[in-house]
Amino acid sequence: MLEIITSGAIPQRHGFFTRKGGASSGIFAGLNCGFGSTDQAEIVAINRARVAEAMGVGADGLLSVHQVHSAEVVTVTAPPGGSVERPRADAMVTRLPGVALSVLTADCQPVLLSDPEGGVIGAAHAGWRGAMTGVLEATVDAMEAIGASRTRIRAVIGPTISQAAYEVTEDFLQNFLTEDPENGRFFANGQNGRYQFDLPAYGLHRLRGAGIGHAEWVRHCTYGDPDRFFSYRRTTHAGEADYGRLIASIRL
Template sequence: MLDLITSPALKPKHGFFTRKGGASSGIFAGLNCGAGSSDQADIVAINRQRVAEAMAVPLDHLIGLHQVHSPDVLAVTGPLAIRPQADAMVTATKGVALSILTADCQPVLFADANADVIGAAHAGWRGAKDGVLEATLAAMEALGAQRQNIAAVIGPCISQAAYEVGPEFFESFTDDDPETRRFFAQGSGDRLRFDLPSYGLWRLRAAGVGQAEWTGHCTYSDPERFYSYRRTTHAGEADYGRLISVIRL
């Protein structure tokens, strides 16, 4: 059985899929949808097909990107021959499902139910800092959405308790905007803990989005449901699975 998290804030069909219900095994056990992982390609294809069926779209209408931690947004109208380099997508086309892969970064799903415009963004610390969330809102407006009518939901991602960073990371934020100090708490020694989802919510609300929320799920702390790049790194494992988050009109 597939296990997906939804939010009442988003009216279109959507889901933040967990790792449950997939065909992968070993360290990838579950619903690994990352073609860039070292998992077997045919098994990843089975997992993606299960997601497409759950979203009631053909597999070629489950659109994905070659994510590179950028602020770049792509407007989509149908299936793509290749996966372009970008970290967010928007569409006003019925039957197109926008998908984002994550393993600690923020998956963010957007919808203006009045205008029938949706978006999806991969927002790690770098992408969020460089403006991928604001760029997604602007791209949705270009398709007829109104910012005050857009709901944005951040799905499962790493929480502050699990996200320890160094002083240079802290300085890269506070040098740009001293107000970002609020998203850091003291860790061990000179380390600090960064609150990624609160930072994402702050950026979204400052940009004038109508509604913004986080589902409250930490990828690092729940290995039964979520993949986590940082947890894999700490465990010394060779690779990690990727979670998929999807929205469609």
């Protein structure tokens, strides 16, 4: 059985899928939806087909991008035809019914957005780099360009790495302080001269600064719950060769 985390803030069909209910095995055990992993491609396709079915679309209707930690946003205006190469971007928006926008994560923030009255939705992949360079604001701008009103937009951050699990260096901290001295609020002192970064709080700050109507985090940490979530950082600490990718999706 698939496990799907949802939010009452978004009325459209949507979900942050956990790793439960998939066909993958070994270090990818569960619902690994990342073709970029070294998992068997045919097994990943089975997992993605299960997600598509849960979202009420065909396998071709589960849309994704080639994520590159950028602020690039794709506006989907027509159903994809045949085998189309995925654009290099980190967010999608649409007002097109019958397709499901999706993003993959394994500690980064999956963000689903909706303007229910305007009939516009969005999905964004926002790690620290993408969030800092403006992918969330760019997604809101792209939604507004096709008819959304930013004051009506609701955004939900799905399972992501929490502050307690996100240890960073002095250089990382300085990078954020250079961008904005007020960013110090998202860091706490850690051990051995390191710091703990609050990625979801930073994401909420960027979303609210964009002037949207509502923003929330589902408050699930990917690092701390290995039975439910894949985690790049946990895999690195365990010395494993690769990691699965979680999927989040939304449709009109």
